[in-house]
Amino acid sequence: MNIYDISKQAGVSIATVSRVINGNTNVSQKTKDKVLAVINECGYTPNAFARGLGLNTMNTVGILCPDSSDPYLAKSIYYLEQMLRQNGYDVLLCCTGYELSEKQNYLNLLLSKRVDGVILVGPNFIEVQDAKNEYIRLAAKKVPIILLNGTLSGENIYCALCDDFQATYDATNCLIKNGITDILYLYNSNSYSNKQKLDGYVAALADQGIPYRKEFVSYLTGDLQCVKEHLISLSRTGLDFKAIITSDDHLAVGAIKYAKSQNLSIPSDLSIIGYNNSIYAECCDPELTSIDNRLETICKNCISTLMGVFSKEPVPLKTIFPAELVKRETTSF
Amino acid sequence: MNIYDISKQAGVSIATVSRVINGNTNVSQKTKDKVLAVINECGYTPNAFARGLGLNTMNTVGILCPDSSDPYLAKSIYYLEQMLRQNGYDVLLCCTGYELSEKQNYLNLLLSKRVDGVILVGPNFIEVQDAKNEYIRLAAKKVPIILLNGTLSGENIYCALCDDFQATYDATNCLIKNGITDILYLYNSNSYSNKQKLDGYVAALADQGIPYRKEFVSYLTGDLQCVKEHLISLSRTGLDFKAIITSDDHLAVGAIKYAKSQNLSIPSDLSIIGYNNSIYAECCDPELTSIDNRLETICKNCISTLMGVFSKEPVPLKTIFPAELVKRETTSF
Numbered sequence: 001m002n003i004y005d006i007s008k009q010a011g012v013s014i015a016t017v018s019r020v021i022n023g024n025t026n027v028s029q030k031t032k033d034k035v036l037a038v039i040n041e042c043g044y045t046p047n048a049f050a051r052g053l054g055l056n057t058m059n060t061v062g063i064l065c066p067d068s069s070d071p072y073l074a075k076s077i078y079y080l081e082q083m084l085r086q087n088g089y090d091v092l093l094c095c096t097g098y099e100l101s102e103k104q105n106y107l108n109l110l111l112s113k114r115v116d117g118v119i120l121v122g123p124n125f126i127e128v129q130d131a132k133n134e135y136i137r138l139a140a141k142k143v144p145i146i147l148l149n150g151t152l153s154g155e156n157i158y159c160a161l162c163d164d165f166q167a168t169y170d171a172t173n174c175l176i177k178n179g180i181t182d183i184l185y186l187y188n189s190n191s192y193s194n195k196q197k198l199d200g201y202v203a204a205l206a207d208q209g210i211p212y213r214k215e216f217v218s219y220l221t222g223d224l225q226c227v228k229e230h231l232i233s234l235s236r237t238g239l240d241f242k243a244i245i246t247s248d249d250h251l252a253v254g255a256i257k258y259a260k261s262q263n264l265s266i267p268s269d270l271s272i273i274g275y276n277n278s279i280y281a282e283c284c285d286p287e288l289t290s291i292d293n294r295l296e297t298i299c300k301n302c303i304s305t306l307m308g309v310f311s312k313e314p315v316p317l318k319t320i321f322p323a324e325l326v327k328r329e330t331t332s333f
Numbered sequence: 334m335n336i337y338d339i340s341k342q343a344g345v346s347i348a349t350v351s352r353v354i355n356g357n358t359n360v361s362q363k364t365k366d367k368v369l370a371v372i373n374e375c376g377y378t379p380n381a382f383a384r385g386l387g388l389n390t391m392n393t394v395g396i397l398c399p400d401s402s403d404p405y406l407a408k409s410i411y412y413l414e415q416m417l418r419q420n421g422y423d424v425l426l427c428c429t430g431y432e433l434s435e436k437q438n439y440l441n442l443l444l445s446k447r448v449d450g451v452i453l454v455g456p457n458f459i460e461v462q463d464a465k466n467e468y469i470r471l472a473a474k475k476v477p478i479i480l481l482n483g484t485l486s487g488e489n490i491y492c493a494l495c496d497d498f499q500a501t502y503d504a505t506n507c508l509i510k511n512g513i514t515d516i517l518y519l520y521n522s523n524s525y526s527n528k529q530k531l532d533g534y535v536a537a538l539a540d541q542g543i544p545y546r547k548e549f550v551s552y553l554t555g556d557l558q559c560v561k562e563h564l565i566s567l568s569r570t571g572l573d574f575k576a577i578i579t580s581d582d583h584l585a586v587g588a589i590k591y592a593k594s595q596n597l598s599i600p601s602d603l604s605i606i607g608y609n610n611s612i613y614a615e616c617c618d619p620e621l622t623s624i625d626n627r628l629e630t631i632c633k634n635c636i637s638t639l640m641g642v643f644s645k646e647p648v649p650l651k652t653i654f655p656a657e658l659v660k661r662e663t664t665s666f
Contacts, residue, residue, distance in 0.1 A: 060425075063426075068401070068411045069404075069407045069408045069410075069411035071402070071407070071612065074404070074407035074410075075402045077401050077402075077407075077426070078400060078402035078428055081401065081426055081427070081428050082428060085427070085428075090425055091425065092393075092423055092424065092425060092426075093425075093426045094414070094418070094424075095411055095415060095418075105359075113423060224615060224616075253616050256618070257618075260618065279404065279613075279616075280612075280616050282557055283586050283612075283616040283617050284616050284617060284618060285590075285593065285617060285618035
């Protein structure tokens with residue numbers, strides 16, 4: 001007997017059952033009585049410890065993310081926490097950093113806390129080398145694992161993501177159709193998702209008969225200053241580029257800082273397209289054209305999938321949403 | 334017997350005990366044996382449920398924040414989560430929104446989960462009307478409550494904060510000493526902290542013999558566009574201002590957008606000072622002069638206070654840090 005069965009039997013939502021259990025006053029007396037009657041009837045003890053011991057659930061979901069202060073990941077956590085709470089689940093948050101060994105440690109830590117499920121937030125959990133993802137498949141033997149913007153095949157693993165390949169393919173195509181063919185590509189991680197983005201860029205060039213030049217692609221980490229300096233040194237080598245697509249808005253803001261330092265006018269001298277449509281995109285000047293990967297929609301999908309798994313309903317293994325190019329001031333189209 | 338006693342008896346840090354319990358491999362065999370010997374000797378069962386039942390601690394700290402996607406709050410959560418983890422504590426995260434009733438509900442929810450302590454993140458938890466803060470004092474009868482950038486007197490309530498009054502006092506003074514006396518002040522919340530900031534602005538004007546004009550002070554919520562439009566309509570009323578101090582970087586970025594829309598040059602026509610020294614400050618153009626309220630230091634202080642309370646050491650009720658004005662491109666000094 002768990003919160004789902006109670007909600008079903010009482011004919012109210014899980015959120016309502018949760019509210020009653022937690023003594024929230026936003027419930028009518030009638031509904032409260034109905035829920036409490038079912039709870040009493042079935043002997044359900046709404047106490048975290050008793051629940052944990054007797055019914056093997058803490059009604060807790062673990063969220064793992066590399067860095068909760070990254071604006072994109074912070075927004076994900078915000079959506080997920082709200083949606084989980086609405087469904088009567090608590091959130092145990094772990095910030096893992098970007099090291100594989102730490103991710104493994106934290107995932108095992110969450111399992112030892114007997115969470116009901118785990119959400120891995122952001123593409124950085126999936127390594128291109130598949131053997132390195134085995135610890136996730138092992139964890140999925142114990143609890144359902146949801147990947148937010150990541151993809152991995154395996155039993156009890158569910159993915160909700162944006163079509164990153166198509167997104168950068170379309171963005172690159174858009175630039176080419178506007179007569180811009182010298183396009184830099186900057187990325188800051190080797191995750192599966194970032195590989196897809198890079199592949200989209202490469203495929204768009206190929207389909208338009210534009211040769212791929214590896215000096216046009218840079219792997220870059222570090223702050224805005226680093227990005228700016230990297231671009232200055234690239235341009236000093238005589239490389240001529242008219243546009244920059246990045247795997248992340250932060251890199252794109254660095255590109256704007258570069259353009260400003262060289263007195264380049266945006267977008268006439270240099271077009272810039274970011275990725276994530278995060279707060280960076282509206283803060284900077286000129287405001288950034290950015291690929292929106294539908295974070296809120298993806299988060300909703302993650303939660304409805306997880307709730308479906310908990311209540312043993314059939315759920316999709318993988319759901320892919322299309323991205324959207326949000327046009328602002330760093331492109332002329 | 335809890336994790337502290339074990340750490341004491343084994344002569345290792347709490348983090349090490351936690352690592353051993355959680356099967357983390359970053360511990361030498363010798364240390365591991367020593368910790369396990371103490372654990373076995375005292376009959377400590379390192380299982381979340383058993384711990385909860387038998388020892389009345391889940392080694393979990395609740396973090397309440399209004400909105401985990403706000404960059405300042407996101408950064409706080411990031412620091413706190415890491416520091417708590419290092420001390421062997423899990424984080425139960427709740428995002429409450431800004432409504433008082435919801436804050437009350439979530440705090441009670443955390444208490445029902447038997448957390449060992451609660452950290453209230455951000456100044457928005459403390460209402461100027463003291464009666465509205467009574468629910469926090471009630472909660473403090475059960476577990477220690479730590480206020481991060483808030484202040485409230487009461488038993489078992491501990492505060493770590495920045496001297497917001499002095500910060501805006503100094504910033505306002507700085508402008509006045511540079512010959513700028515027509516200074517707008519924009520704020521976006523009625524928290525105690527924001528009242529301190531406003532008082533600092535008012536006091537600096539008074540001390541320099543500049544009359545306070547209430548049309549120079551605006552309470553503003555909403556996005557960048559709203560801030561921009563509000564300033565445009567203010568200037569259309571004929572109000573002449575040469576500087577803007579804001580209670581938050583987001584408002585300051587809105588002020589930059591306003592200046593740009595009116596072809597005002599920054600800082601010669603308009604100086605702007607933000608608050609928080611968040612990522613907004615570096616993203617925007619020109620980059621924002623902002624008051625840094627030492628978030629990492631404050632977070633560290635919160636955690637060391639909480640750990641002190643847990644281990645029954647004497648700890649300060651209130652710790653106040655000075656802010657620092659980080660000068661960038663929106664001021665001429």
